[in-house]
């Protein structure tokens with residue numbers, strides 16, 4: 001595919017690897033934030049090719065993995081209501097709640113449907129005026145423009161049988177929270193390219209300065225990632241901590257301004273709980289008052305839900321880059337992609353699933 | 361979840377007052393909302409995530425990267441390495 005295949009060229013990869021080897025003199029710990037990058041790193045065995053001085057730790061950038069259990073349980077309860085069409089991206093269907101998942105609800109007769117875009121969910125609302133259509137709006141900044149547009153468009157068309165169960169998370173506050181932790185090992189970040197495509201990279205400047213860490217917005221193909229690592233290692237070795245954009249073909253300093261404008265109209269910043277990590281201040285979006293009537297959590301009062309994590313799962317520690325999946329006692333034993341105990345084993349972008357697939 | 365892929369805009373139309381496009385992902389056609397890239401024209405590449413184009417792909421920037429890589433592979437050849445694959449930069453392709 002044009003603009004993908006070029007970034008998979010093994011000759012170029014070899015050359016960049018050589019440059020990394022020539023540059024590195026000391027051990028460094030680099031975190032890739034995005035689960036899509038984690039997947040690409042393990043799939044292409046990049047972690048094995050890098051010089052031993054460089055340790056890649058995998059960040060919390062998998063929205064499926066960090067959506068809190070309470071939110072999944074709430075989604076299940078709403079999906080079980082009569083007259084509801086519950087829609088979601090495919091990844092979320094298999095995420096285990098306390099007792100079951102959305103697939104189970106579907107098998108019991110619930111109307112659960114997978115969509116590729118939130119506009120498809122809106123279309124279902126338009127075509128089924130006697131039903132309530134709910135969209136499970138999870139994701140990072142990359143997904144926010146689409147989810148904002150669906151709500152904005154519903155309001156514009158006067159569609160009232162559409163709502164979103166919003167559990168949006170934001171990347172920069174999580175990056176800051178990880179760096180502030182006393183256990184932190186991260187010395188540099190590869191920032192998530194598609195998050196930056198929407199938001200730009202301005203907001204990383206204060207983080208890089210405050211914590212003295214290089215931050216490199218990076219793409220997703222093997223060569224993007226190797227080049228991102230090279231730029232990072234050059235900075236680390238020279239003691240610099242700048243924002244250096246690897247993904248220039250997609251990321252602009254200001255990001256996508258029309259998208260940011262609509263996001264700011266539909267959503268506002270709120271504290272958000274991250275599964276396995278806890279509450280991070282100002283790390284999520286909720287609907288603004290103007291769009292309150294599109295909030296599924298307010299529309300469907302599903303009462304108090306007791307949520308309980310599997311006692312075996314250590315995904316929170318993994319999402320903070322403190323342990324690797326094989327260090328979990330349940331990994332590939334009680335917990336497999338067929339029978340996941342935690343969300344990091346469900347999503348193909350979850351670190352546990354990526355290790356299971358490529359490193360077992 | 362944040363996966364987004366580049367595709368070429370082959371048709372632009374309007375649906376429910378939203379700017380939409382037909383996008384060619386190397387042979388696979390799909391539609392995407394173009395409301396966030398209002399200036400996009402047919403023939404340009406966009407990066408699409410969950411049914412929305414989130415950026416226009418900057419082909420000049422991509423080309424600069426390819427040129428730099430071709431220089432790299434030239435150096436490799438000079439150093440006696442066997443280099444497979446075709447040149448990526450337009451300049452070099454025209455020469456071949």
Ligand code: SF4
Pocket residue numbers: 312313314315318325328329330331332335336340341342343344345352
């Ligand atoms: S292997 Fe399974 S149980 Fe262990 S941390 Fe990963 S998801 Fe949780």
